[in-house]
Amino acid sequence: xxxxxRPATRGLSGTIRPPGDKSISHRAAILGGLADGRTRIxxxxxxxxxxxxLQAMQSLGADIQRSDDxxxxxxxxxxxxxxxxxxxxxxxxxxxxxxAICGHPDLFGQRLRLVGDESLSGRPxxxxxxxxxxxxxxxxxxxxxxxxxxEPKPLTGCTHALKIASAQVKSAILLAGLxxxxxxxxxxxxxxxxxxxxxxxxxxxxxxxxSDAVELTGPQQLQHSVVxxxxxxxxxxxxxxxxLLVPGSDIRxxxxxxxxxxxxxxxxxxxMIADDRLQLQPTAESDGREPMxxxxxxxxxxxxxxxxxxxxxxxxxxxxxxxxxxxxxxxGQTVISGAAELRVKESDRLAVxxxxxxxxxxxxxxxxxxAVVTGGPIRGGAVDAAGDHRIAMSLAVLGQVAQAPVEIDxxxxxxxxxxxxxxxxxxxxxxMAWVD
Numbered sequence: 238x239x240x241x242x243r244p245a246t247r248g249l250s251g252t253i254r255p256p257g258d259k260s261i262s263h264r265a266a267i268l269g270g271l272a273d274g275r276t277r278i279x280x281x282x283x284x285x286x287x288x289x290x291l292q293a294m295q296s297l298g299a300d301i302q303r304s305d306d307x308x309x310x311x312x313x314x315x316x317x318x319x320x321x322x323x324x325x326x327x328x329x330x331x332x333x334x335x336x337a338i339c340g341h342p343d344l345f346g347q348r349l350r351l352v353g354d355e356s357l358s359g360r361p362x363x364x365x366x367x368x369x370x371x372x373x374x375x376x377x378x379x380x381x382x383x384x385x386x387x388e389p390k391p392l393t394g395c396t397h398a399l400k401i402a403s404a405q406v407k408s409a410i411l412l413a414g415l416x417x418x419x420x421x422x423x424x425x426x427x428x429x430x431x432x433x434x435x436x437x438x439x440x441x442x443x444x445x446x447x448s449d450a451v452e453l454t455g456p457q458q459l460q461h462s463v464v465x466x467x468x469x470x471x472x473x474x475x476x477x478x479x480x481l482l483v484p485g486s487d488i489r490x491x492x493x494x495x496x497x498x499x500x501x502x503x504x505x506x507x508x509m510i511a512d513d514r515l516q517l518q519p520t521a522e523s524d525g526r527e528p529m530x531x532x533x534x535x536x537x538x539x540x541x542x543x544x545x546x547x548x549x550x551x552x553x554x555x556x557x558x559x560x561x562x563x564x565x566x567x568x569g570q571t572v573i574s575g576a577a578e579l580r581v582k583e584s585d586r587l588a589v590x591x592x593x594x595x596x597x598x599x600x601x602x603x604x605x606x607x608a609v610v611t612g613g614p615i616r617g618g619a620v621d622a623a624g625d626h627r628i629a630m631s632l633a634v635l636g637q638v639a640q641a642p643v644e645i646d647x648x649x650x651x652x653x654x655x656x657x658x659x660x661x662x663x664x665x666x667x668x669m670a671w672v673d
Contacts, residue, residue: 240629240648240659242636243668244617248485248536251665255473257282257306257466258494259654260432261527263290263329264408265464267337268440269310270294270301271415274461276440278308281466285653290330293322297338312461317347321384324353326583326653329405331357332365333433335385336409339374340392340416352384356583356624365409368397372410372417394419394455401578402551404430404498407451414455415442422452429551431498435526439464467494467529471555471627472655474502478559479634479667480534481506481514482566487535488665492520495528501552505545505560509567510537540567542612547575554578558590558631564610565599566638573607583650584625593620593632597639617641626650630658637667644672 262282267290269276281287283306291308295301296318300311315338324331331351338344352358363381370376372395375388394417397410402425411433414421426449434451437444441460445452473493480486495517507515514537517530542564553560557579564571579586591603598616602609617639622629629648636643651658659669 238649239672240633240645240651241642241670241672242633242645243642244639245483245637245666245668247666248487249480249483249665249667250487252489252491253476253661253665254491255468255476255493255661256284256655256657258469259284259287259471260329260404260430261436261464261466261494262287263327263333264432264436265466266291266294266308266310267333267412268436268459269462269464270297270299270312271337272312272440272459272461274312276310276312276461276464278310278464278466279306281306281308282469284656285325286327286330289323289325289327290334293324293330293334296320296322312459315341315343317344317349321350321352324351324357326354326357326650328357328360331383331385332362332405332409333412335365335376335387336369336412339369339376339387339389340372340413341389342416344389347389349387349389350384351387358383361581364403364406368406368410369413371395371397372413372421374413392417394421396422396424398424399426402427402429404432408433411437411451411453414453415457415459417455420452420454422450424450427548427551428498430496432496436464439526467527468492470494470499470502473532474556474559475630475634475655475658476661476665477515477532477534478563479637479662481510481537481540482563482634482638484536484538488533490532492529493532495530499552501549502556502560505543505549505553506563508543509540509563511539542567542569542571542610544572545574550575550578555627558586558628559634561590561594561608561610562631562635565594565612565615565635567612569612571610571612574604575606577606582625584623584628586625586628589623589625589628590631593628596620597635597643615639617643619644619646621646622648622650624650626653626655630655633662633669
């Protein structure tokens with residue numbers, strides 16, 4: 238399906254609460270399904286990826302009841318489903334669930350096959366397979382890609398030194414460590430998202446934090462909990478960017494998650510605009526684990542290119558297609574480096590985004606680990622999101638300030654993370670429409 242984004246005819250305005258945080262929703266579904274008793278999740282993201290994880294937990298025996306974005310999960314004895322466990326397009330769901338089940342005693346002696354769609358089946362899984370196998374896991378793969386055949390068995394905790402900071406790898410290891418004998422420790426070379434280690438104590442798990450590592454001692458049993466999911470900063474970023482780009486805009490976004498391990502987008506953007514164009518107001522709605530804030534964004538008439546520090550890359554990894562789109566409208570050059578991880582997401586985000594920006598008349602240089610983007614006019618035209626939701630939304634935002642409409646092919650994947658994106662954008666005053 239195609240998405241048509243026409244240049245905005247007026248400034249964007251209004252107040253929106255973006256959908257629930259995708260990363261936190263995945264983790265809450267998995268931990269709730271593994272825990273004893275009834276877990277309530279408020280603000281759960283109702284999108285294809287997170288619903289696939291929820292369905293996976295149900296196939297493993299969890300009793301799940303859902304009313305709008307409130308989910309109740311009653312954890313019970315896990316059981317091996319007769320059918321494959323299909324995670325669709327969700328890399329987070331597949332990687333974390335593999336760690337959660339590979340040493341679970343309820344499943345000893347069983348064989349579980351985890352599969353995904355074509356995109357997911359092309360993503361690297363060796364980064365979780367190798368550390369889990371070091372703990373004793375039995376995982377067979379298709380050349381280190383899905384499908385994964387998992388035969389749960391007893392695990393032993395050990396220390397893992399990650400070469401690249403990765404929240405998904407870290408989380409898979411920690412979830413396996415819950416059932417392993419002894420200490421499981423993950424050392425990271427830099428900061429990655431810490432939602433898992435923030436959430437585990439809410440489920441009764443004792444976690445130790447160090448300056449460059451996190452560890453727990455197993456086995457430990459998860460207990461039921463209540464999880465409040467904040468609005469997703471990665472989804473909010475598209476609305477914020479549109480307001481900063483479209484003249485006359487002034488919008489407010491409510492209760493957005495402000496986890497310091499993923500606020501790189503805000504830090505980078507503040508280096509491109511005047512400080513008063515983007516403001517944060519902390520909210521008391523936070524339950525203490527995940528900080529939240531209301532965000533206000535107003536049109537930034539002066540946007541300048543910047544050199545993005547490599548240490549900020551892990552803190553903004555999901556927002557780089559959008560940052561590249563914003564760089565295309567800024568004066569001067571934006572230099573991105575240390576971002577090779579973008580090549581193994583839902584698409585090769587560096588290559589795809591560079592090609593689409595060039596189609597829209599943007600001058601840039603693609604590099605192995607990044608790009609140099611030179612700002613200028615956006616001429617509009619037909620582009621292809623390559624089935625990548627974040628690229629589709631980034632190009633749609635850019636269409637609001639192009640010289641002519643931007644028609645985005647294969648944009649239907651937006652539903653994997655932000656099903657209400659077009660509705661919310663138009664509610665603020667944008668000019669977008671789905672076309673067959």
